[in-house]
Amino acid sequence: MATTLSSGAQEPKRQRGHLRVAAIMEAGVAVFTEKGYDAATMTEIAARSSTAIGSLYRFFPSKESLADALLSRYVQHTTSGFATLADQAPAMTPHQLADAFVDFMASLHSQRSLAVALVDARGGSDERRARFRETMRGGIATILRNAIPHLAKAQSETMAVVLLHVLKAVAGAGEEKPAARRKLLAEIRKLVRVYLEAAQNDTD
Amino acid sequence: MATTLSSGAQEPKRQRGHLRVAAIMEAGVAVFTEKGYDAATMTEIAARSSTAIGSLYRFFPSKESLADALLSRYVQHTTSGFATLADQAPAMTPHQLADAFVDFMASLHSQRSLAVALVDARGGSDERRARFRETMRGGIATILRNAIPHLAKAQSETMAVVLLHVLKAVAGAGEEKPAARRKLLAEIRKLVRVYLEAAQNDTD
Amino acid sequence: MATTLSSGAQEPKRQRGHLRVAAIMEAGVAVFTEKGYDAATMTEIAARSSTAIGSLYRFFPSKESLADALLSRYVQHTTSGFATLADQAPAMTPHQLADAFVDFMASLHSQRSLAVALVDARGGSDERRARFRETMRGGIATILRNAIPHLAKAQSETMAVVLLHVLKAVAGAGEEKPAARRKLLAEIRKLVRVYLEAAQNDTD
């Protein structure tokens, strides 16, 4: 299993280093999520992970490389989740699939907010943003075709774009108070459900 | 109430002041949209509006105050649009309402990107963000209740949250190529439609 | 007469600004000369010219741009000095020319040390270094051909390279104690003299 460190970073070679890297990444998640990419400062990330600024830069040679690593980790989580969903999709009704989608996004939890901070906001390179989106869309489109066999490829891709957007709302739900949150999730479930059912009916 | 005498002397100045402010706001829209709140610089906004930096600060005493002004203007646009929709809603079918929603969001066009830059991204004060969202949600909830008479207030508010999120996708569609854009808009229309129809059926 | 500010710098537009620029340049000369390009810090240059660091960067948007401006000024001094020498050269004996060369270099005084710090040392872009040398060599070669009519162009250029190097020693003499300095200058005069006389005899 490759490390999450990417481009140019020094891989830690000792136990201590791995712990440090983990602490930095967690602090990075927190700060980027709270402040957004631009407003986050490396100094604060270092402080929150009790790391000297120089040590932070040993493992992540730039602010962007830290963001990259964080995003990569998120992409891996998501990709493998999508792969699982794709396997189960053929046996699912649209209703079940809708729930599965929402449950999965809800499980990503705080990480979604991070992705928003790093991808949707300015500051990240356009290329990375584009690649990230393509990955997400592709994963969803595949799931859709597995669940709704007669769905045309083009149509599945358009739907994926829409669905991906809708599912982002699940992350947003995290900011609401528990009661409102629950209601909101139920409503999103419903939205996805009627959408998927309509799609299935169209293809029949 | 001022006499024509004194107002005559002041008019040119006021006139110029208004032009200045307008120029600054336009430049602000452009720069915030292109770069995002954090990366935008007051110096560039001043330059693009051919305004001395000192003059810019005379009218808008801080970067945040400029962003506030821009956001307020956007809120007013939207609010009045929502008011119109609310008037027409009672006579609309869910299908028509869905189209009306999407058309309206599409008409906001570039302004949406600005709102994203100023609200969704970090950098703006939390307070402002909250107020902004409340306004948007309230407007949509009212429209929904006008169109679907038996809708409970609580339910209309939950739906508004969901719907607002979905409609944001319309702004995102602006980044796609024309062909994909058209398909995407059609798909969003469909999503909103089935959602609204389901809501109406629930209340019957 | 164009300002000495180059690439990207904001030209001062007020009296105050010009004074500031002059103060910065003087401080730049001092610090670069004392420490060399790399070891010189913009902070120190700012402090020595009683300038806020931000103001320094207003006029010289990078460390390199300041070095460029300083070097340009030196090149202009030198170029015009060479032009004068070139005019007088036809009427001079090699002996007189040798003295004129040394006197001229001695008059450049401290500025020579600056050029060494900015050109001969690492840190400056290679391109700038190359252009600078070409200018100096060309000037000397022209003077030589004016003073020694029958000198072939190629030969004058080779001699210019050698002569330029020798004349740099005049700058180095500045570091010696006055007594040693005087002897050294006399010796360099002699060296240049015998070299130029030999060159003239060769062409006869």
Add this chain to the structure above:
Amino acid sequence: MATTLSSGAQEPKRQRGHLRVAAIMEAGVAVFTEKGYDAATMTEIAARSSTAIGSLYRFFPSKESLADALLSRYVQHTTSGFATLADQAPAMTPHQLADAFVDFMASLHSQRSLAVALVDARGGSDERRARFRETMRGGIATILRNAIPHLAKAQSETMAVVLLHVLKAVAGAGEEKPAARRKLLAEIRKLVRVYLEAAQNDTD
């Protein structure tokens, strides 16, 4: 003086230590020459010699100490070369001596660039620079007195300063293209020759 017993156990380690030191010094020469003293980093020198940074600091407790060691080695090379020249000088004509000087400097070749990086550029302590120069000047002065018997001590020292400077041009010639390089070296030979001949005539 150690017994062969104990020294036998240590030998392999010493051997390895020597190799290490040699590797570090070679890397140091390369990096200092390429980048100059300031821009060279201990980390790169460690990497190029396949040495852990901690080990590098075991042998050379500071960047300056490494530079010192390198410079000392160069001084030794030069000193012994000068000693040889001093032995041969009594039997040489000024013409031959000029060639011998130039040939010797040319033989130092790349090492000269290192010396420039470490001595002429700022960054080295003034003390070291002064000592280095004194050594070089003393060596040349001795050679001159051996070759030109009646030369006064003071005069020989002044000439040594001049000559040392001129001979540095030989190192600079290394940067020219081969053809230009050859011409340049020939020209420097001529310069040194006429200078030495003039000196001899003066003393007669």
Add this chain to the structure above:
DNA sequence: AATGAATGAGCCTTCATTCAT
């Protein structure tokens, strides 16, 4: 009132050097 020069906190990043393993 308009202009633009001045200010300085703070950002990202580098690197010589030390120290725990």
Add this chain to the structure above:
DNA sequence: GATGAATGAAGGCTCATTCAT
């Protein structure tokens, strides 16, 4: 003794904001 992680001062540079002219 070797290794490489840790440290933190310092550097170049930006930009929101203020103030003198």
